[in-house]
Amino acid sequence: MPPVPTAVHDNDDVLAAAAGDPQAFQRLYALHVGRVHGALLRLAGYDHARAEDLTQEAFIRAWQKLPGFRHESAFGTWLHRLAINVALMDIRARGADPVRVTDEEHLPDFGATPFCAVERRELERAIGQLPPRARAVLVLHDIEGWRHEDIGNQLGMAVGTSKAQLHRARGLLRKALGEHS
Amino acid sequence: MNEFEWRRPLRALRQPEMPERDLWPAIEAAMGNTGNARGRATPVQPTPRRRWLLGTALAASLALAGGVGWHMLRTPIGQPGTTATSAWKPTDPRLAGAAIELDAARMELELAIQQAPDSAALQRLLRRTERQQAQLQRLANRAS
Numbered sequence: 001m002p003p004v005p006t007a008v009h010d011n012d013d014v015l016a017a018a019a020g021d022p023q024a025f026q027r028l029y030a031l032h033v034g035r036v037h038g039a040l041l042r043l044a045g046y047d048h049a050r051a052e053d054l055t056q057e058a059f060i061r062a063w064q065k066l067p068g069f070r071h072e073s074a075f076g077t078w079l080h081r082l083a084i085n086v087a088l089m090d091i092r093a094r095g096a097d098p099v100r101v102t103d104e105e106h107l108p109d110f111g112a113t114p115f116c117a118v119e120r121r122e123l124e125r126a127i128g129q130l131p132p133r134a135r136a137v138l139v140l141h142d143i144e145g146w147r148h149e150d151i152g153n154q155l156g157m158a159v160g161t162s163k164a165q166l167h168r169a170r171g172l173l174r175k176a177l178g179e180h181s
Numbered sequence: 182m183n184e185f186e187w188r189r190p191l192r193a194l195r196q197p198e199m200p201e202r203d204l205w206p207a208i209e210a211a212m213g214n215t216g217n218a219r220g221r222a223t224p225v226q227p228t229p230r231r232r233w234l235l236g237t238a239l240a241a242s243l244a245l246a247g248g249v250g251w252h253m254l255r256t257p258i259g260q261p262g263t264t265a266t267s268a269w270k271p272t273d274p275r276l277a278g279a280a281i282e283l284d285a286a287r288m289e290l291e292l293a294i295q296q297a298p299d300s301a302a303l304q305r306l307l308r309r310t311e312r313q314q315a316q317l318q319r320l321a322n323r324a325s
Contacts (some may be wrong), residue, residue, distance in 0.1 A: 022212055034197030041198050052200045059204070060211045110248060123190060142191040170187070 014075045018066045026061055032076055033059075036083045042139045043087040044129035054090060058083035082138070088154050090130045126176035130169055137162055138169035240306065271321035280321075283314045 010031055016024035036058055041051040069078055115149055127135060136155060140146040141162075148162040155162070271280050290307040297303060 025212065026205065026209070034199045037200045038196055038198035040256065042194065048201055052202060052204060055200060056204045056207055056211075059208045063208075063212050120190075120194065123194065127194075131323065138191075142188050143195050145192075145195075171324065 010075055014066070014069065014071075017063070018069060022074050025066070026046055028075070028079075029059055032079055035076065036079060039080060039139075039144065040083055040087050042124075042127065042143060043084065043091075043127050043131070043136055045130065047128070050090075054087050055083070057078070058086045061086060085154065088136060091136055092156065094132070102166050122177065126173050130172055134169035134172060137165040140171065141166050142170075193230065225318055271317070271324075273324045276317060276321050276324065279317055280314075283310055283317060286310050 013024040013027045013031075017135055018098065033055065037051060037055045040054045040058065044051040044054060058079075062082055063148065069075065071173065077145055127138065133155065137151055140151045141148065141153075148159045148166075151157075152159045152162045157165070271277055287310045289309065290303055290310060294300065294303050294307060
């Protein structure tokens with residue numbers, strides 16, 4: 001997983017928050033909430049209420065787990081990963097969209113739509129329409145830059161299944177975009 | 182369209198998005214109740230899911246208590262009595278187990294309500310437990 005850009009000056013606050021200082025944790029929250037909420041919003045298919053609930057849950061978990069943070073990565077990277085895990089656990093708990101093998105014959109041609117011409121909002125809407133697991137794989141791989149191995153581990157699926165889900169998600173996305181444009 | 186062209190607009194979505202409402206007050210409230218390992222060691226505030234589990238566990242223990250009481254009423258007298266303590270201990274040994282279970286359930290509910298005073302579900306369970314305790318007392322009176 002690529003590192004998440006983070007402020008270099010949050011180290012003192014991380015140490016203080018790990019020692020139980022809520023003001024320090026509030027400063028960390030202010031610094032990172034946009035990035036965390038952005039990732040969860042995409043995973044939640046742009047469902048704002050759900051993304052906010054997940055963000056809240058992620059920060060509460062971060063507060064609880066912070067004393068165990070080993071500084072092996074930047075705090076922002078650790079927090080981002082923890083938040084995504086919260087969202088993935090939510091997807092798994094909902095049992096949504098069980099993994100299926102894609103029938104590739106029914107997918108639209110990969111090169112059919114001029115993607116760069118599509119406006120951001122339309123793209124977000126199309127991502128929001130994807131089935132939860134397919135959306136999770138697409139968001140993690142194509143937006144967050146995760147590897148299929150990491151996605152497979154987190155979502156409890158084989159690497160091949162993750163690749164198939166990505167292919168399916170891209171196909172569905174292109175189809176949705178083609179229908180809207 | 183190649184992989185690079187495909188991912189370029191998607192990667193452009195990887196931007197911070199602030200929540201529409203301020204989430205900090207709720208987070209702060211939950212932190213105040215949970216503490217972290219090196220911070221304050223205060224009791225854990227049940228999340229909605231934990232509250233649901235707690236409610237289910239309490240409902241199960243209440244059902245068990247009712248079942249134990251019912252079973253004991255149908256069991257012949259003469260079995261050894263319980264040694265556990267209870268706020269109200271019926272003289273009939275058949276009801277003592279149910280009384281202890283209900284007592285424990287009520288105490289757990291009162292503790293849970295201290296954690297989540299606005300939980301209507303917990304309040305309902307507490308009222309139901311108190312009703313069951315009253316019912317058990319009536320049964321005990323009748324049995325004696």
